[in-house]
Amino acid sequence: MLPFARVSIIGLGLIGSSIARAIKDHLPTVCVNGHDVDPDVRETARALGFCDDVTDTAGAAVTDADFVVLCVPVGAMAAVAAEIAPDLPPEAIVSDVGSSKGSVLAALQAALPHNAIVPAHPVAGTERSGPEAGFATLFHGRWCILTPPADAPLLAVERVAEFWRSLGADIETMDADHHDRVLAITSHLPHLIAYTIVGTASDMEEVTRSEVIKYSAGGFRDFTRIAASDPTMWRDVFLSNREAVLDMLQRFTEDLTSLQRAIRWGKGDELFDLFTRTRAIRRGIVEQGQDDEAPDFGRKHD
Numbered sequence: 001m002l003p004f005a006r007v008s009i010i011g012l013g014l015i016g017s018s019i020a021r022a023i024k025d026h027l028p029t030v031c032v033n034g035h036d037v038d039p040d041v042r043e044t045a046r047a048l049g050f051c052d053d054v055t056d057t058a059g060a061a062v063t064d065a066d067f068v069v070l071c072v073p074v075g076a077m078a079a080v081a082a083e084i085a086p087d088l089p090p091e092a093i094v095s096d097v098g099s100s101k102g103s104v105l106a107a108l109q110a111a112l113p114h115n116a117i118v119p120a121h122p123v124a125g126t127e128r129s130g131p132e133a134g135f136a137t138l139f140h141g142r143w144c145i146l147t148p149p150a151d152a153p154l155l156a157v158e159r160v161a162e163f164w165r166s167l168g169a170d171i172e173t174m175d176a177d178h179h180d181r182v183l184a185i186t187s188h189l190p191h192l193i194a195y196t197i198v199g200t201a202s203d204m205e206e207v208t209r210s211e212v213i214k215y216s217a218g219g220f221r222d223f224t225r226i227a228a229s230d231p232t233m234w235r236d237v238f239l240s241n242r243e244a245v246l247d248m249l250q251r252f253t254e255d256l257t258s259l260q261r262a263i264r265w266g267k268g269d270e271l272f273d274l275f276t277r278t279r280a281i282r283r284g285i286v287e288q289g290q291d292d293e294a295p296d297f298g299r300k301h302d
Helices: 014-026 039-048 058-062 074-087 102-111 154-166 176-203 209-214 218-227 231-240 242-264 268-287
Strands: 006-010 031-035 067-070 093-096 120-122 143-146 170-173
Touching: 006 014, 006 058, 014 031, 031 058, 058 074, 067 074, 067 154, 074 102, 074 231, 093 102, 093 154, 102 176, 102 231, 120 154, 143 154, 154 170, 176 218, 176 231, 176 242, 231 242, 242 268
Parallel strands: 006 031, 006 067, 067 093, 143 170
Antiparallel strands: 120 143
16 A cells, blocks of 8 residues: 655755656656746746646645655744645645754654644665756665654554655654754765865965865765755754754764874874774675775776
């Protein structure tokens, strides 16, 4: 049995368009309506054809939906939820794909008190954005974390879980606050560091921009890939999850200071022990299938 018959996707960028494409591949009888606030994105989505209908307003997209997925920056969740509220069927389940959950859950519950809310975070993506960047296999073998409130109907939670399983994702369920602390260290802090390192390189007066680009080693290139992520989305993530991010940033700063001391005083054993522990984390990620073990991150060399 299909988890849903009529799915509405609000926000047709990388994640939204990938969901629509994945539905067409895995749940071809499901009707998919879409909307994006940007008229150019709407036209592109119509041309690409991954939705059955692309509406000019968010309300028109949800009028007959039984499942609505908000694929907009977390800072826009409250406004979009309020916009669709008058047209949303009371039986529709509402979810999202945001990278921070506590603030999103609060915003959706406030705007849509009569609907079941089951927030979700598919831990998948690329540095690219826009409807052209989406692809149907984005969620294959990736985790989708559900953070339903304690009073969420169990059937609604299971239907959302089954929806994501149908798109190829693995499901985990956790409390929203715990999610935000976990993602602060595994996703948000790495992005903050990448933005900082690339920004520092760009600002160095004694190193020209052409040298930064020409002589970039593999590690720096990986940071630039992360730092190329959507600026609106990540601005909103850092602000919406500020407490957890600041907590992890403080711990990172303390660890960085310790590392700085070890280098200054020539404590090679301390550096070796740290690098050995971190190498084991990398092996664990590869063993769980969350990345490729190909040398040099799978880069092709001439």
